[in-house]
Amino acid sequence: MSTDAQGARLHQAFRFALDPARTQRRALAAHCGAxxxxxxxxxxxxxxxxxxxxxxxxxxxxxxxxxxxxxxxxxxxxxxxxxxxxxxxxxxxxxxxxxxxxxxxxxxxxxxxxxxxGERAGAAVGFPRFRKRGRRDSCRFTTGPVRVDDPRHITLPRIGRLRTAEATVALQRRLTAGTARILAATIARDADRWFVAFTCEVDGAVVADNGRRDTVGVDLGVHTLAALSTGELVPSVRPLRREERRTRRLQRTVGRRRKGSARRRRAVGHLARAHRRVASVRRHHLHVLTTRLAQSHGRIVVEDLNVRGMIRSARGTLSQPRRRVRARAGQNRAVLECGFAELRRLLDYKCRWYGSTLVVADRWFPSSRRCSGCGTVRGDLPRRERVFRCGRCSLELDRDLNAARNLVRWAEAHDVAASAVETQNARGEAAAIRPPAGERLEEARTGPGPEPEGITTRGRHRSGLPNVR
Ligand SMILES: [Zn+2]
Incomplete structure (x- = not known):
């Protein structure tokens, strides 16, 4: 990515629901099958x-x-x-x-x-497995006639002209203005609906600076989607909770139906549709929140939460199996639902788009156990305690708001680091600030062994981003 923000080019995906005719549905499915x-x-x-x-x-x-x-x-x-x-x-x-x-x-x-x-970090990647029909059906077109014809129609190789279920103006406008170029189109089925995603190269999408100088701390939580250090609590998006009974009922229905029967296939379709509805509502809320944050604040501080770890820990280990697995799994499912890994991903590129800076505080920084008033660190803070009470300065504050304020203080206390981060950000990288040596040692007891100290930035180059879904 170039350091010149004006001339920067980013990859962006534009996704639209399709409204194919019956024969076109067959053609779409056949291409995925091929x-x-x-x-x-x-x-x-x-x-x-x-x-x-x-x-x-x-x-x-x-x-x-x-x-x-x-x-x-x-x-x-x-x-x-x-x-x-x-x-x-x-x-x-x-x-x-x-x-x-x-x-x-x-x-x-x-x-x-x-x-x-060992070249690739993270969870082990398994050997590829055979693909089954109906599971993540998709097909990508990179050459041939791939076009957006008008606000309601697109053209794909072989399949031809397709009607879209939503207006494509956002992309069409850019294509006409010459600020976007289509690189590929991917068709995919989600439950009973077909989608097309255009991967585009977009010009000048990066803003160097949005002119804001403030810092906002964002605590991603289970009980609220996010707590902002400004005092705002963004409610959790849990459409699944509301529809959970419905989904469970549909799941039971599927279980009762005989395998391979037409009625089972129909029930599976209903279930898939319910899941898709939930996912699209969630996606919408996350987009709204992240856009607002990136547009209206100069610097956004989030915690580097180990989402995977939180989920896996529910079961404990073989030698130390956890109790209340079901209840914990429920809580963790809520974590998943809120999708804050997704939130981080969205913030990562939207900060670049709108000219703000994303700062990722170290995972072991005790943001929730520290008093944002006087800095005292509490030994423990059970999950169920929703209000942080300080024994020293008698501060009483919503637990998540307290954490969000700590994140701001954290960034301010490391302003030297922050200015380094800003230069990094201009190059399009998200940065992680690590705590100073003293704090690390203090925290070494609670977390895995300390990593090298000092300020580190993570070179998270992403050429294929972002994927707006
Ligand atoms: Zn205090």
Whole structure:
């Protein structure tokens, strides 16, 4: 990414619901099916090649046959050699469909290899598995006629002109003005509805500075979606809670239906629709909140919460199984629901768009156990205690608001670091400030061992961002 904010180019996705005719629905599904076919076919070849390799190593002590390459060009070459035989109907779909499946396979293999060799951090990536029909059906088009025709129509290779269920003006305007260029279009099914997502290169979307000088602390929570240091409590978006009974009922219905029956398929469809509704409401609320934050504050401080850890800890470990797993799992589900990993992701790119700075305070900074009035750190603070009460300065404050204020104080106390962060941010990186040595030692008891001290920034370059869903 360039340091010149004016000329910066970002990738942005524009997603629209489609309103396809019956025959077009079939064409969309067929293209996803073709992509899936190519993926599964490729995976089969890879597995066979690995098995042969192992056999040869065992028999001859060396690999004698040429093994299959895992890159997209190599997989595609292999596909073109075999397609006449394995898929004589290949001409019925755009060649982009097969390419899309093979690209997904190449990416999955790459991820697995990188994870195994330790190049890739995070949870282990498993070996690719065969794709099943109806699960995350999608297909990507990168060449051929991919267009937005008018506010209600788009064109895709082979499938042709499709009506959209929502207006595409946001994208169309940019395309006409020449500030956006379509790189690819992905069709995907979610429950019974089809969507298209255009990946675009967008010009000048980055603002260097939004002119605001204030700092706002955002405490992401379970009970409220977010507490702002300004005193505002943003209520949690839990449409799932409201619809939970409905969803549970639908789940039971699915369980009662005989496998493979038409009635079961119908019940599964109802359930998928309920889930989709919930997800889209949540997404909407997160977008509204993050846009407002990034537009109206100079600096946004959030905590680096280990969401994965919070979720996994519900079950405890084998030697120390946790009690009340169900209740905890419920709470953790609420955490998931609020989707604050998503919130962080949105803030990350929106801060860049709107010219604010995202500061990520260290995970082990005791933001919830510290008094925002006098700085005393409490030994423990049970989850159920919703109000923070300080024994020394008798401060009484909502637990999450107290945490949010601490985040602001944290950023202010590290202003030297913050100015360093700002220069980093101009280059489009989110920064993490680590606490000074003293604080780290104090906290070392509660968390895993301290990492190297000082100010570190995380180079989170993301070329393919953002993905507005
Ligand atoms: Zn106090």
């Amino acid at each position: 992509a899936r076919f190519a993926f599964n076919w490729g995976l089969e070849q890879v597995q066979a090649s690995l098995a042969l390799r192992e056999f040869e190593l065992c028999m001859f002590g060396e690999v004698r046959s040429e093994s299959l390459g895992w890159s997209l060009p190599e997989l595609r070459r292999e596909w073109n050699r075999s397609k006449e035989l394995v898929a004589p109907w290949w001409g019925e779909h755009s060649k982009e469909a097969y390419s899309s499946g093979l690209a997904a396979l190449a990416a999955a293999l790459r991820g697995w290899r990188a994870s195994r060799s």
